[in-house]
Amino acid sequence: ERGEADLAAAGLTITPARRERFRFGPGYQTVTQQVVCRRDQVRPETLGELARIDQLAVIAESSYAELLRALEQQDYPVPDWRTIADTTTESLLYRVWRRKLDCTVADSTIVDINRRYFPELIAPFNLNRSESLGWMMAQPRRDLESAVASWLESFRESGRLEVVKEHYYGYFRVFDYV
Secondary structure, eight states: OOSSOSEEEEEEEOOHHHHHHEEEOOOOEEEOEEEEEETTSOOOOSGGGGGGOSOEEEETTSHHHHHHHHHHHTTOOOOOEEEESSOOHHHHHHHHHTTSSSEEEEEHHHHHHHTTTOTTEEEEEESSOOEEEEEEEETTOHHHHHHHHHHHHHHHHTTHHHHHHHHHHGGGSOOOOO
């Protein structure tokens, strides 16, 4: 956004608000935003029960904050929540695990990875439908957008994208707490 980089490839969710400010390459993976809590704490199981949470925090300027704002505007019973700058999703998951927060919101892929380290974490429900992750570029970079699309198409057609996904996420399909 400040013009200090040409491309951001960091598991960024393609959202309507981000599309207004940036260009995106094609989606390469889908995720859902999930509410994440400890299994032995308050566990809302529906959007209607979300208001029962006392402490909900998400990363500032994130797609999670964007979604919570949108839910508030649609008059869903969203609890009081706060944003935290200069943190990571993993750090917030750690805070939930340590009982410093009741719940947070995280992408399903991040939850799957971190449940191996924090097995007491659960994702009782999704906050939204699937969204795509994509590489982000500055608005004027139409040339880069087409280059990224071309590269990703050939990477996908070669089967290498599926190999990479399997390498990083394949063993998370089944999680057994025990």
